[in-house]
Amino acid sequence: MTFRDLHKPGEPFILANAWDIGSAKVLQGLGAKAIGTSSAAHAFTLGRSDGGNVSRDEALTHAQDLIGAVSVPVSGDFEDGFGEAPDECATTVRLSGEVGLAGICIEDTIEASNRVYDFDLAVERVRAAASAARALKDDFFFVARADGVLTGAYDIEEALRRIRAFDEAGADGLYVPIPKTMNDLKRVIDATDKPVNVLAAGPYAKHSLAEFAALGAARISLGSALASATHRVIVEAGQSMFGDGDFTGLTKGISSAKVDKLMG
Template identity: 65%
Template structure:
């Protein structure tokens, strides 16, 4: 990998011309996604938690997240970004330290949300902004480029509305965030409002009703990046659920006929 993955990663963020940031959960899934055309890989906190046999939502440590990210960085030649929940601590200094540690292992950027995990309530407005301000200052002090994305998760968690989400991302923008992210606004029109509220690149999440949109339709909203979150990992877990229920409830092994070609997967993993 080249030295400044952050600079390469930044060039992918073009409002109105979004790339798909493919969230992987292990080296194999990362290599397959890149072989199929992914321009960048991200971790997924939920998908990573599943690999550890844990539920999503503040169940892993920073050291675990960093080690997992290192596995993906070593596996692929493209930029890797970290889905790093609340930065693994409540105070601004911890967020700043998380940025520095992330850069040290070669991450091109990270995303920090405003939910006070493991609790589902958001941080108070001023604290949320100070956390991003500290993280941004740490990013700007690095010797390499680093893309810091600030997430306002209150719509996702049901904690606040679109107006508060926009208030927060505008404050995060002013605090130095490189990109903004409001997961799952209620409507596509709300997503457009979010994009119009900032001059910075906006990330959208292709989950639920938003997975019905094409990349071209996302482009029309003005977003710069489309994340998969844990959706692709959940697709694989749906296959396990369907096959397992057929096998253990009905004695039906036929779901095992619907498998990917070994030669095709081997070719991707060997690339």
């Protein structure tokens, strides 16, 4: 089954966002049908904050590491496409295909800010990326993100306007991270016949795969949520160790043998 074939509205799969080779292999061992990169989680591994602090070359090299480590498709979380110009988005798609990625998503936010690209430019960026995707020799699944609801740059009505335009511009899938309500999420899914990605983070992590399926979602990604949960364990155990001399937090880990088995 190809990466594109996994995207079935009403039968969502989990795109498991990993942050290094080990986490990618463990997630595959647990049953992940596809692996995603996470711009934030990758930045954390480099000791950097999220938002425009990882270069395109670094993101592509990181993606290659994951591609070489697993046998399932890998998709890239590539922020704003690493450049304002539509041609830069097209170049990012082309390079992504060349390194073996099965797809990527590109958002309409400007670098690390809460600003977004103007509507017309945002649509042209998607059009250029989609055209580049169609020109690749291998099938490539391009997802266009409308992030303004998440950042507070615009409301759900503008998000719907954008994803409809992104759909017409040739995107294979659409993505509006963290709409304010499940009803808004349903409106997003109903606004297009193409597959819609849902981010299982924040308040949406409280909902089940079955609930998202009932709304018609095609893909559930984790973003940096799993990496953040891992960092929570580090923080809680570290606070106990360095604050109280208490090492009991270390007893919650799993055995090296189990990790080895999952990594194959």
